Amino acid sequence: xxxxxxxxxxxxxxxxxxxxxxxxxxxxxxxxxxxxxxxxxxxxxxxxxxxxxxxxxxxxxxxxxxxxxxxxxxxxxxxxxxxxxxxxxxxxxxxxxxxxxxxxxxxxxxxxxxxxxxxxxxxxxxxxxxxxxxxxxxxxxxxxxxxxxxxxxxxxxxxxxxxxxxxxxxxxxxxxxxxxxxxxxxxxxxxxxxxxxxxxxxxxxxxxxxxxxxxxxxxxxxxxxxxxxxxxxxxxxxxxxxxxxxxxxxxxxxxxxxxxxxxxxxxxxxxxxxxxxxxxxxxxxxxxxxxxxxxxxxxxxxxxxxxxxxxxxxxxxxxxxxxxxxxxxxxxxxxxxxxxxxxxxxxxxxxxxxxxxxxxxxxxxxxxxxxxxxxxxxxxxxxxxxxxxxxxxxxxxxxxxxxxxxxxxxxxxxxxxxxxxxxxxxxxxxxxxxxxxxxxxxxxxxxxxxxxxxxxxxxxxxxxxxxxxxxxxxxxxxxxxxxxxxxxx
Amino acid sequence: xxxxxxxxxxxxxxxxxxxxxxxxxxxxxxxxxxxxxxxxxxxxxxxxxxxxxxxxxxxxxxxxxxxxxxxxxxxxxxxxxxxxxxxxxxxxxxxxxxxxxxxxxxxxxxxxxxxxxxxxxxxxxxxxxxxxxxxxxxxxxxxxxxxxxxxxxxxxxxxxxxxxxxxxxxxxxxxxxxxxxxxxxxxxxxxxxxxxxxxxxxxxxxxxxxxxxxxxxxxxxxxxxxxxxxxxxxxxxxxxxxxxxxxxxxxxxxxxxxxxxxxxxxxxxxxxxxxxxxxxxxxxxxxxxxxxxxxxxxxxxxxxxxxxxxxxxxxxxxxxxxxxxxxxxxxxxxxxxxxxxxxxxxxxxxxxxxxxxxxxxxxxxxxxxxxxxxxxxxxxxxxxxxxxxxxxxxxxxxxxxxxxxxxxxxxxxxxxxxxxxxxxxxxxxxxxxxxxxxxxxxxxxxxxxxxxxxxxxxxxxxxxxxxxxxxxxxxxxxxxxxxxxxxxx
Numbered sequence: 001x002x003x004x005x006x007x008x009x010x011x012x013x014x015x016x017x018x019x020x021x022x023x024x025x026x027x028x029x030x031x032x033x034x035x036x037x038x039x040x041x042x043x044x045x046x047x048x049x050x051x052x053x054x055x056x057x058x059x060x061x062x063x064x065x066x067x068x069x070x071x072x073x074x075x076x077x078x079x080x081x082x083x084x085x086x087x088x089x090x091x092x093x094x095x096x097x098x099x100x101x102x103x104x105x106x107x108x109x110x111x112x113x114x115x116x117x118x119x120x121x122x123x124x125x126x127x128x129x130x131x132x133x134x135x136x137x138x139x140x141x142x143x144x145x146x147x148x149x150x151x152x153x154x155x156x157x158x159x160x161x162x163x164x165x166x167x168x169x170x171x172x173x174x175x176x177x178x179x180x181x182x183x184x185x186x187x188x189x190x191x192x193x194x195x196x197x198x199x200x201x202x203x204x205x206x207x208x209x210x211x212x213x214x215x216x217x218x219x220x221x222x223x224x225x226x227x228x229x230x231x232x233x234x235x236x237x238x239x240x241x242x243x244x245x246x247x248x249x250x251x252x253x254x255x256x257x258x259x260x261x262x263x264x265x266x267x268x269x270x271x272x273x274x275x276x277x278x279x280x281x282x283x284x285x286x287x288x289x290x291x292x293x294x295x296x297x298x299x300x301x302x303x304x305x306x307x308x309x310x311x312x313x314x315x316x317x318x319x320x321x322x323x324x325x326x327x328x329x330x331x332x333x334x335x336x337x338x339x340x341x342x343x344x345x346x347x348x349x350x351x352x353x354x355x356x357x358x359x360x361x362x363x364x365x366x367x368x369x370x371x372x373x374x375x376x377x378x379x380x381x382x383x384x385x386x387x388x389x390x391x392x393x394x395x396x397x398x399x400x401x402x403x404x405x406x407x408x409x410x411x412x413x414x415x416x417x418x419x420x421x422x423x424x425x426x427x428x429x430x431x432x433x434x435x436x437x438x439x440x441x442x443x444x445x446x447x448x449x450x451x452x453x454x455x456x457x458x459x460x461x462x463x464x465x466x467x468x469x470x471x472x473x474x475x476x477x478x479x480x481x482x483x484x485x486x487x488x489x
Numbered sequence: 490x491x492x493x494x495x496x497x498x499x500x501x502x503x504x505x506x507x508x509x510x511x512x513x514x515x516x517x518x519x520x521x522x523x524x525x526x527x528x529x530x531x532x533x534x535x536x537x538x539x540x541x542x543x544x545x546x547x548x549x550x551x552x553x554x555x556x557x558x559x560x561x562x563x564x565x566x567x568x569x570x571x572x573x574x575x576x577x578x579x580x581x582x583x584x585x586x587x588x589x590x591x592x593x594x595x596x597x598x599x600x601x602x603x604x605x606x607x608x609x610x611x612x613x614x615x616x617x618x619x620x621x622x623x624x625x626x627x628x629x630x631x632x633x634x635x636x637x638x639x640x641x642x643x644x645x646x647x648x649x650x651x652x653x654x655x656x657x658x659x660x661x662x663x664x665x666x667x668x669x670x671x672x673x674x675x676x677x678x679x680x681x682x683x684x685x686x687x688x689x690x691x692x693x694x695x696x697x698x699x700x701x702x703x704x705x706x707x708x709x710x711x712x713x714x715x716x717x718x719x720x721x722x723x724x725x726x727x728x729x730x731x732x733x734x735x736x737x738x739x740x741x742x743x744x745x746x747x748x749x750x751x752x753x754x755x756x757x758x759x760x761x762x763x764x765x766x767x768x769x770x771x772x773x774x775x776x777x778x779x780x781x782x783x784x785x786x787x788x789x790x791x792x793x794x795x796x797x798x799x800x801x802x803x804x805x806x807x808x809x810x811x812x813x814x815x816x817x818x819x820x821x822x823x824x825x826x827x828x829x830x831x832x833x834x835x836x837x838x839x840x841x842x843x844x845x846x847x848x849x850x851x852x853x854x855x856x857x858x859x860x861x862x863x864x865x866x867x868x869x870x871x872x873x874x875x876x877x878x879x880x881x882x883x884x885x886x887x888x889x890x891x892x893x894x895x896x897x898x899x900x901x902x903x904x905x906x907x908x909x910x911x912x913x914x915x916x917x918x919x920x921x922x923x924x925x926x927x928x929x930x931x932x933x934x935x936x937x938x939x940x941x942x943x944x945x946x947x948x949x950x951x952x953x954x955x956x957x958x959x960x961x962x963x964x965x966x967x968x969x970x971x972x973x974x975x976x977x978x
Contacts, residue, residue: 331792336785336936338780341615347936354943447825450836
């Protein structure tokens with residue numbers, strides 16, 4: 001069954017190794033998917049045949065995914081998140097996520113991810129759920145340090161990553177996080193949305209503010225990955241957190257790069273111990289998730305837009321205005337002082353004090369967004385990234401469902417055997433279980449995250465209004481004096 | 490001593506009355522200032538001589554003012570206040586002004602305003618002050634009613650004016666207030682700044698909002714006039730407040746219009762029982778007041794500018810933004826509700842509640858300026874109007890001072906007698922006493938007004954921040970619930 005595939009990256013053949021040189025964007029025909037070792041055999045438009053690394057291409061045809069036990073790599077190449085317009089800073093996840101507790105599970109079905117992951121998914125109240133570890137993995141990203149190499153010619157920033165399992169720090173540069181991201185995307189991207197890392201940046205990447213912001217966003221990303229029972233339990237993720245020395249890291253890296261159980265393998269390797277789902281039910285679930293993630297994406301983007309505008313107003317024109325009010329009060333007060341009239345001091349003192357208060361308020365207004373809106377924005381930004389992964393994940397499912405729907409026609413046309421059709425339906429059912437488990441993971445995290453961030457936002461807002469009230473009231477007490485003493489002037 | 494004068498208004502001679510027809514803008518030569526009865530004799534450019542009402546012309550030469558005991562009318566024609574850019578509403582003066590108490594006066598000098606006003610000025614701690622009445626005159630402007638005349642062809646709004654002396658309401662239309670303003674300006678304008686009335690308006694003057702605003706501004710203007718011991722004690726002002734019937738009003742009106750003791754007469758009729766001031770001291774005082782009023786004018790305008798911008802922001806973009814934040818929360822909440830995930834209700838209820846709270850805040854923000862900024866703005870607007878009168882008042886003084894400085898030269902040139910020179914210096918000294926008393930009146934009112942309005946502003950600001958804090962906190966309590974219950978989802 002010959003499939004067309006698109007070349008994702010340039011690959012130059014090593015002479016004498018039976019390899020085929022291909023260029024990004026080129027279309028090739030797969031002539032043998034079963035060569036193994038991360039390679040496929042393909043033919044280019046000039047008729048030349050040779051081996052190409054399977055993660056350098058994207059298969060366009062779904063038969064392979066649904067039928068082969070060693071399917072070609074299905075890259076989620078459009079998965080990169082939209083550019084981050086939210087140019088802000090400081091974030092931390094003060095509380096480690098405890099993971100949901102499924103005390104009321106009524107029916108438990110084990111869906112063994114035989115080779116890919118050891119974490120089974122279960123049926124909770126809400127349907128299939130991943131099995132969460134007893135102890136929640138977590139890590140701290142801290143202590144960014146500037147390092148150099150090539151005798152000081154090249155500089156880089158190295159972060160400490162300290163997992164709560166070993167409590168032993170390992171060092172990583174941004175490019176290592178990026179490497180991890182690529183590995184996780186390769187391995188789990190078809191089933192699990194792997195959010196993009198914080199933006200790459202070339203200029204100004206040694207500035208303190210930028211380093212702090214990147215560190216805190218890497219922390220957020222790592223926390224989210226740690227929370228995911230499938231991701232956090234994977235060899236590559238564990239390697240990243242707990243490698244013993246440089247040699248261990250290099251060995252593990254090579255091994256991870258050669259991992260064959262990537263892409264849609266995550267589905268083909270699942271052997272669910274659960275009844276097959278009805279294709280119509282699968283499609284309904286898939287459509288429901290699609291609608292939800294689309295609607296949430298719109299809602300999140302809307303909140304980000306208005307939040308950004310609010311941020312700008314709160315850090316720009318609004319405090320400037322409070323400052324000008326403050327200056328106007330103080331200016332009028334100093335004019336009053338120049339009147340030469342007696343009994344003026346109490347009023348002018350109070351007006352100066354009121355003026356200073358409004359300058360204080362200006363500063364408080366300008367600083368407030370970093371204390372509350374920031375976390376709301378960072379959280380929504382993270383979710384924007386996550387939600388941006390769903391169209392591809394859901395696309396994988398929809399394409400599979402379409403193929404299954406064609407099953408009868410394909411059998412009639414003798415393109416596949418009746419047994420093939422059964423296998424396809426089974427595989428789609430498994431994919432749906434995985435998607436449902438993932439959606440439930442997403443939902444429980446979402447509830448936790450939004451609850452935390454809304455609470456923090458409102459708490460900080462209460463503090464803000466309380467503080468402003470207090471400073472104005474303090475000024476008012478001073479201001480009240482001349483009123484009481486007015487018979488004396 | 491023939492002076493040139495400028496004609497301010499058209500005047501058509503009644504045949505057989507020895508009158509002279511003159512046109513606005515025409516220059517005439519005064520041939521006899523001593524005819525009395527509110528008339529002067531003048532010659533036009535065609536050589537015609539006749540009587541002209543003295544308040545229809547403006548004398549350009551200062552000798553008349555300083556030497557004659559029946560000087561010509563000196564109109565403060567440029568006295569109209571700048572147009573009011575502050576298009577806002579509701580104001581009231583809840584507390585009647587009690588007047589300053591001069592318990593610590595050390596030296597009392599009576600400066601008898603023999604014919605013009607009965608109120609003498611005294612020397613208090615701060616220098617010359619007007620003598621304030623025991624009981625402070627006050628009035629309420631209320632109950633605007635639409636009336637018609639000419640069988641319903643013409644409509645007008647009539648206000649009730651109720652003075653605290655008689656407690657008996659009299660009715661007045663805006664044009665009556667305007668008539669009163671013109672009379673007060675004629676009579677006192679050279680010595681006392683008479684602020685303009687709220688703007689005339691032709692279109693939309695029957696709209697409820699406009700009527701309310703005008704009434705409250707008329708109230709503010711009347712309160713300020715009532716507070717002034719010289720103005721409030723004048724016949725014309727008393728007539729306005731306490732006329733018995735239509736006939737009484739008409740008679741009083743005619744009498745007031747024929748009043749000869751107007752313009753700079755207020756100075757020429759003063760016989761101060763105080764030592765003459767040194768001309769240099771007079772000039773210094775005058776310059777000091779000039780600098781102060783100019784600086785305060787700048788300060789007030791600055792506050793008005795920033796206040797207006799703040800008003801716009803608080804009633805426009807800012808609440809719109811809070812509303813959008815509120816909508817974004819509620820929208821995201823309703824998306825969450827559609828997830829189909831269990832245990833969502835507590836979070837979504839809390840988010841909806843937070844959303845509604847921010848919509849509430851939007852409304853509170855938009856309504857707040859009417860509760861605090863409004864009064865600050867109205868007060869500063871009143872002071873802008875008052876301060877706009879000072880350049881003319883001070884100009885009268887400066888011109889007089891210049892003439893006195895020329896005294897020696899004029900005596901040497903035999904243009905005036907040495908006795909004339911002494912009279913001029915005496916008159917200027919009297920003018921300075923009056924200006925000082927007026928400045929002290931201005932200062933004590935200013936301290937009272939700014940104290941009151943700043944206090945009100947800060948009080949309302951405290952209430953505002955307190956209310957916002959409370960509504961956010963209420964939402965926070967609801968929001969806290971899902972966090973506590975997180976083990977159950």
